[in-house]
Amino acid sequence: MLIVLVAVFLPTNALYLRAQANSPYTDTRADFQRFLQDILDATKKGDKQRVASLLKSTEVPNCDAWLHQMYKSDSADSWMSLCDSKTLGSQEKSMKELFAGFAKEGGEFSTRKVNDNPQGGAGGLESGMVHGGKEPLEVYFASWKSSNQPKEAKGEPIGYFYFLDGGFRWDSLISFPKIKISNAKIVPAKLLKKVEPVYPADAAAQHISGTVRVYYVIGGDGAVYNAHALSSEGLSEDPSLRKAAEDAVLQWRYQPATMDGKPIQTNAVTVDVKFSPKS
Numbered sequence: 001m002l003i004v005l006v007a008v009f010l011p012t013n014a015l016y017l018r019a020q021a022n023s024p025y026t027d028t029r030a031d032f033q034r035f036l037q038d039i040l041d042a043t044k045k046g047d048k049q050r051v052a053s054l055l056k057s058t059e060v061p062n063c064d065a066w067l068h069q070m071y072k073s074d075s076a077d078s079w080m081s082l083c084d085s086k087t088l089g090s091q092e093k094s095m096k097e098l099f100a101g102f103a104k105e106g107g108e109f110s111t112r113k114v115n116d117n118p119q120g121g122a123g124g125l126e127s128g129m130v131h132g133g134k135e136p137l138e139v140y141f142a143s144w145k146s147s148n149q150p151k152e153a154k155g156e157p158i159g160y161f162y163f164l165d166g167g168f169r170w171d172s173l174i175s176f177p178k179i180k181i182s183n184a185k186i187v188p189a190k191l192l193k194k195v196e197p198v199y200p201a202d203a204a205a206q207h208i209s210g211t212v213r214v215y216y217v218i219g220g221d222g223a224v225y226n227a228h229a230l231s232s233e234g235l236s237e238d239p240s241l242r243k244a245a246e247d248a249v250l251q252w253r254y255q256p257a258t259m260d261g262k263p264i265q266t267n268a269v270t271v272d273v274k275f276s277p278k279s
Contacts, residue, residue, distance in 0.1 A: 023166030032140045032161065033111045035168050043096075043103045051099070055092045058161070058170035066164070091172045098158070107146035110155055114139040138163040189218045189257040189266045197248035197273055200240035207277040210236025212245035215270050220263040222254040230270070245273035 025031040035054075042050035060066055063083035115138060139162055145155030160171040213235050216227040227249045229235075229242035236242065249271065256263040 025167060027138050027163045029111050029113050029140065032113075032142070032163075032168055033109055036109045036111070036142055036158075039099055040102055040109075043099045051096060055095055057167050058092070058095075059088055060162070060169045061165050061167075088172060091170075095170070102144055102146075105146045105148070107144055107149070107155075109158075110143045110145060112141045114141055114160070140168065185258075185260055186264075187258045189222075189269075190255040191252065192222070192255055193251070193253040195248045195251040197244040197275070199275060200244055203238060203240050203275065204277055208238055208241065209276045210238060210241055210274075212236050212242050212273045212275070213270055214245050214249045214273060215268065216249055218254050218256060218266040218269055220256050220265050222256045222263075224250050224252050224254070236275070241275050244275070248273065 025035055039051060039054045042054065060083070115136070139160055141160055142158040143155040144158055149155065161168040162171060163169075211234070213230045213232065214227055215230050217225045219225050227246045229246055231237065254266075257266045258264060
């Protein structure tokens with residue numbers, strides 16, 4: 001029986017190690033930049049198979065298992081759309097079109113390793129991406145600056161990528177709509193229904209207090225999706241408070257944001273939910 005077990009498990013482990021060893025990319029900003037350039041070069045050459053392969057590689061391998069390994073079960077479930085094959089196919093098509101536009105207009109990539117250099121108002125979100133799971137993640141951010149933009153321009157955001165199993169995996173849950181029309185009329189989302197969190201009885205009995213920062217997405221239908229608590233200095237790590245905050249925010253409803261009268265999704269929204277014992 002022992003021989004059978006060895007025969008079954010060793011090849012799997014060997015394949016995993018071989019995949020790691022054969023990966024053309026390492027966990028460095030230079031290789032992340034090279035990865036993006038590889039997609040762009042293949043796009044310019046019209047190598048559709050190479051482009052499709054590179055974009056396919058941005059999917060998280062064994063996504064369901066990875067999410068439940070990285071996050072507590074409740075939080076992992078809220079991330080499951082990251083694994084949906086239909087959604088991924090549509091988003092990879094959008095990414096393909098984005099790179100096709102880059103190839104035509106000319107320009108350059110700008111990359112940043114979030115772990116080393118979180119920036120701006122997204123710092124809370126970025127900190128949560130790095131430290132929000134059971135283990136820290138290696139997170140990168142990419143943007144594109146076209147050749148006709150002024151030097152001081154920040155460029156167009158492409159997205160966030162995790163370095164996992166020898167590859168750069170795209171966080172397709174965070175997107176940045178590209179708005180070409182300068183006079184487009186955008187109306188932000190408006191909160192219509194707010195549900196207060198239920199203070200967990202055990203936490204109240206122990207006089208546990210704290211602030212939970214919840215990240216979420218407002219869909220084009222006004223519902224809240226992908227609500228999960230972030231981790232950062234000064235925020236509560238109490239499981240019961242975090243779940244209570246997530247459960248409450250998931251019940252909020254909005255009048256969705258619109259662009260030129262059409263509903264659009266609002267990404268990377270955060271709110272601080274505070275818990276304090278009643279006096």
